[in-house]
Amino acid sequence: MKRYHGLTLWSPVINMARDPRWGRTEETYGEDPYLTTELACSFVRGLQGDHPDFLKTVATIKHFVANNTEHNRLYVRPDISERALREYYFPAYRDVIAREDVESIMSSYNGLNGVPCSSNKWLLSDVLRKEWGFIGTVVTDVGVPGHLVEKHHYAKNGPEAAMMMITAGVDMYSGSDRGSHVNEREWARQAVEQGILKESVLDQAIIRNLATRIKLGLLRSDDDNPYTKISTDVVGSHAHLAIARQIAREGAVLLQNKDGVLPATPEKYKTILFAGPYVNDAPFGAYSGNAAGVAATPLLGMKAIAGDTYEIKGQLGENWLFIPEGNLNVPGKSNAKGVLGEYFSGIKLEDKPVSVRIDRTIDLDLPKPLAHIDPEIPQPTFSARWTAQLTPNRTGTHYFSLDAISGARVWVNGEKIIDVWSAKAPNSLESKGVFLEAGKAVDLKVEYYNREAEPAKAQLKWIQPQQKQNMKNPEDHLLIYVGGLTWRMSKESHDRMNSILPEEQMKEIKSLAAIYPNMVVVLNGGTVMQLAELNEVVPGILLQWFPGQEGGYALAELITGKVSPSGRLPLTFYTDPEKLPDFEDYEISKGRTYMYMKDNVTYPFGFGLSYSSFDYSDLSVKRQNKQVTAVLKVTNTGTMDADEVVQLYVTNLDSKVYQPVRQLKAFQRISLAQGQSKQVELSFSMDDMAWWSVEKQKYVVNPGRYEVQIGKSSAQIMDKKIIVVQ
Numbered sequence: 001m002k003r004y005h006g007l008t009l010w011s012p013v014i015n016m017a018r019d020p021r022w023g024r025t026e027e028t029y030g031e032d033p034y035l036t037t038e039l040a041c042s043f044v045r046g047l048q049g050d051h052p053d054f055l056k057t058v059a060t061i062k063h064f065v066a067n068n069t070e071h072n073r074l075y076v077r078p079d080i081s082e083r084a085l086r087e088y089y090f091p092a093y094r095d096v097i098a099r100e101d102v103e104s105i106m107s108s109y110n111g112l113n114g115v116p117c118s119s120n121k122w123l124l125s126d127v128l129r130k131e132w133g134f135i136g137t138v139v140t141d142v143g144v145p146g147h148l149v150e151k152h153h154y155a156k157n158g159p160e161a162a163m164m165m166i167t168a169g170v171d172m173y174s175g176s177d178r179g180s181h182v183n184e185r186e187w188a189r190q191a192v193e194q195g196i197l198k199e200s201v202l203d204q205a206i207i208r209n210l211a212t213r214i215k216l217g218l219l220r221s222d223d224d225n226p227y228t229k230i231s232t233d234v235v236g237s238h239a240h241l242a243i244a245r246q247i248a249r250e251g252a253v254l255l256q257n258k259d260g261v262l263p264a265t266p267e268k269y270k271t272i273l274f275a276g277p278y279v280n281d282a283p284f285g286a287y288s289g290n291a292a293g294v295a296a297t298p299l300l301g302m303k304a305i306a307g308d309t310y311e312i313k314g315q316l317g318e319n320w321l322f323i324p325e326g327n328l329n330v331p332g333k334s335n336a337k338g339v340l341g342e343y344f345s346g347i348k349l350e351d352k353p354v355s356v357r358i359d360r361t362i363d364l365d366l367p368k369p370l371a372h373i374d375p376e377i378p379q380p381t382f383s384a385r386w387t388a389q390l391t392p393n394r395t396g397t398h399y400f401s402l403d404a405i406s407g408a409r410v411w412v413n414g415e416k417i418i419d420v421w422s423a424k425a426p427n428s429l430e431s432k433g434v435f436l437e438a439g440k441a442v443d444l445k446v447e448y449y450n451r452e453a454e455p456a457k458a459q460l461k462w463i464q465p466q467q468k469q470n471m472k473n474p475e476d477h478l479l480i481y482v483g484g485l486t487w488r489m490s491k492e493s494h495d496r497m498n499s500i501l502p503e504e505q506m507k508e509i510k511s512l513a514a515i516y517p518n519m520v521v522v523l524n525g526g527t528v529m530q531l532a533e534l535n536e537v538v539p540g541i542l543l544q545w546f547p548g549q550e551g552g553y554a555l556a557e558l559i560t561g562k563v564s565p566s567g568r569l570p571l572t573f574y575t576d577p578e579k580l581p582d583f584e585d586y587e588i589s590k591g592r593t594y595m596y597m598k599d600n601v602t603y604p605f606g607f608g609l610s611y612s613s614f615d616y617s618d619l620s621v622k623r624q625n626k627q628v629t630a631v632l633k634v635t636n637t638g639t640m641d642a643d644e645v646v647q648l649y650v651t652n653l654d655s656k657v658y659q660p661v662r663q664l665k666a667f668q669r670i671s672l673a674q675g676q677s678k679q680v681e682l683s684f685s686m687d688d689m690a691w692w693s694v695e696k697q698k699y700v701v702n703p704g705r706y707e708v709q710i711g712k713s714s715a716q717i718m719d720k721k722i723i724v725v726q
Helices: 033-048 082-089 091-100 121-131 144-150 158-168 184-193 199-215 238-251 298-306 503-513 551-559
Strands: 058-064 104-107 137-140 253-257 271-275 311-314 339-345 355-359 363-366 382-390 396-405 407-412 415-420 428-430 434-436 442-450 456-463 477-484 519-524 540-545 601-603 614-624 627-636 642-652 663-672 677-685 691-693 698-700 704-711 717-725
Touching: 033 058, 033 091, 033 663, 058 091, 058 121, 082 091, 082 691, 104 121, 121 158, 137 199, 144 158, 144 184, 158 184, 158 199, 184 199, 238 540, 238 551, 271 298, 298 311, 298 477, 298 551, 396 407, 396 415, 396 442, 415 428, 442 456, 477 503, 503 519, 540 551, 614 642, 614 704, 614 717, 627 642, 627 663, 627 704, 627 717, 642 677, 663 677
Parallel strands: 058 104, 104 137, 271 311, 271 477, 477 519, 519 540
Antiparallel strands: 253 540, 339 355, 339 382, 363 456, 382 442, 396 428, 396 434, 396 456, 407 415, 407 442, 614 627, 627 677, 642 663, 642 704, 691 698, 704 717
């Protein structure tokens, strides 16, 4: 019998990005339920495949439900009204299950209305299975069994926690490595032996798990399974890289383009000059994995795409930066970017490592307990060794700094340059200067140990030799500053309570803007940023998010006008964090998202500029039974071929209870050549406008007027028509 077939992925995250301060906003599809549903359905369909009998992989939608803070997620149980749940937090889960038959769902760490989600029978059985018809498996997040006892204080002991979860509807609880004295895997068996969990209930959970594994190929012939025929050669193939570049191109959002600073043309600019911390980096999101080949940095991409047309130069200032993944190679693997991480049990780097993996860089900064964040790291104490080949960008004196809690030490080419190994050593130390040659790899080694009572922290940074360009006639040059946020700044376990750009970046941007009038700031990051000040400093702002390994090439194509930007914001970019609702208040109607936020907006949901211009005309709206269809003509009136994203919003004008200002109900991307027109048709069902009646305990569509709006964003409505529902 085969031990295991297939792959289960704990993805996608379809929690609503209800508040920009939430650390895991970067993992979501944005603040809108309809948009999240559309993107998640495509993602799940791609993961699971379309075979009637086999699954390509198992997709796991998560975290069910209202997992929206990091600092207290292990025990918070917020009060959320049933309207907010039914109209905002639930719909993406409900609709992905209905449309894609998703195989797995993960319950969240937090609770809901006083009950932990992983032991909430109303949530996991009454709503999920009976009401929505979910037939797949329910898995908890890592460490939930222990958290029910120690964080929520909801269960008295482990067996009771197991009973609560399985009785509520959990099929697989995910324990944590708590040492030999506690074995959470035994808790379900102990619950049965103690008579608090019926064996038949446990049997049902086991049956569901086995059913999922059989769909993946367990107990079945590989000959019948089409997904066993997929070769690993497709990973990093030309076709996949082309898709990656398309995503990077189409996802970038042009936020500001004063005085036509973009696109770059040889008539406007002789030189393209780069500055900023991520010029030679290709930042990925927190759970992106490693590049399948070379990750194109902005400088590399521009030289490849436009090096024959422009003189391209770098200008990097003296700032402490994490060593980019692009400068690091796994020893002995020239095509594997990152560092080799070996993790040992105990603090002495003894015996065989418990886990060996490739890390992106040396940037460990995790609170305890680690089990729910990084279960591969041994507990309760551990030590680690990271090794890599480090290839500098420039010749000259480099400086390294190490920030470590407990103890650490650093070697470059066998020479120890930092040593904070002893208990009495400082947590932070800078090295003496180390001379390195551009393009010549050196050996890098870092060792670290962590005591049980202390957070896990070991962060290595460097300063490269400063390389200034003294450019005459600065108005003849385009300066591209690549900055923003990295995954380290807003991530799992770390909420970001303000979204300002890092202070050192803003300072550098201002000093450069005073010299170079034609300056574009390219922003990396996966969450909202406060940009009102930046808007007044530079003429151009391009948001590239985390663009992936083809991002450098896509950026060059966008900057030089080979393609026009066409991305749109899935989040509202607010102006003043002091005007946001209380972070702990989950009621969406109290001024959250574009649906209820009436001011405090720098860039609205759905916003994005183009190098071209578009005219919307001839709107007509028809309703047949529940189906509503809007038809309009869109014309490219600009000077280049470009994509446009046409958006349809609806406002309930006559409801006697509160309603959103407007709601996105359809959108369509179209490609138009210069001067071309196309007829665009967008449809939605009036059932999509239903709201939850607490009194009737069902969704209702109230009679009255509904305004159908066609817009370029949620704040730029181009035309509208009213329909009446009797």
